Amino acid sequence: MMLRQFRLYASGPLDDERADLLFDRARDLSVEVVPAEGVAWVAFDRVAPTLVDAVVSGVRDLDTAGVGIAGVAGDDPLVTLEVIATRAGRPVEVVRGWAAAGIPADGAPAPAVGGGFPAPVRDHPRRPVFHWPDVAAWLDRHRAAVPSGADAEVTLEAVTLALRLRALAPRLERMPPIRSLLY
């Protein structure tokens, strides 16, 4: 069992009533709504044997709460030092040291330009937040590579396609022939 982190984008309104239903069902999720951009998503921190198990169970959570799903996405790119430490498999104190010193993980002096640990998205004295793709690239360059996200992308795309097919199913003349194409 591992921690699986991903997001499901809502296709319709995500209001307090639906959030109540989601939190009644699970405590390993968060809901974020951006009215100005017309988007809302549910982010999951779910322990499951595989990513696909986690995503499918998340889909069931939204189904039960009456929240339509527009798509599946990877985790929020903004991460804390604790998240970086977990993904890098290092103690958070070590990661905090990297961030503070701006030196490579292998201890070599940082090149004058671009060699230091990525700067936080915005300076914060106690809770800096970093852009994960930048940090992952830095880790990869400095011998602390994290697992590739390629398999995760395939899983997320497959679930997205399945959800699109599910949405189309009521308008199809017959579903079984379509389903037969999968095997």
Place this chain on the structure above:
Amino acid sequence: MHGMTGTGVDVERDRHWLRLSCPGCRGWLGVPGEVPPGVAGQLVARRIDAFVQRHALCGRGR
């Protein structure tokens, strides 16, 4: 959660989950109201930190 003071977001605690709202754009974040300390608490704190950063420029400080 106590670290939210001064971050430019409003926190409502009248539900069994917490709602953090951006007074600038009306965006909001809902997180579980009670989580055990440790990893679960860190994961919720991370969601709050990311939300605060996203709304740092449209909150009260603008």
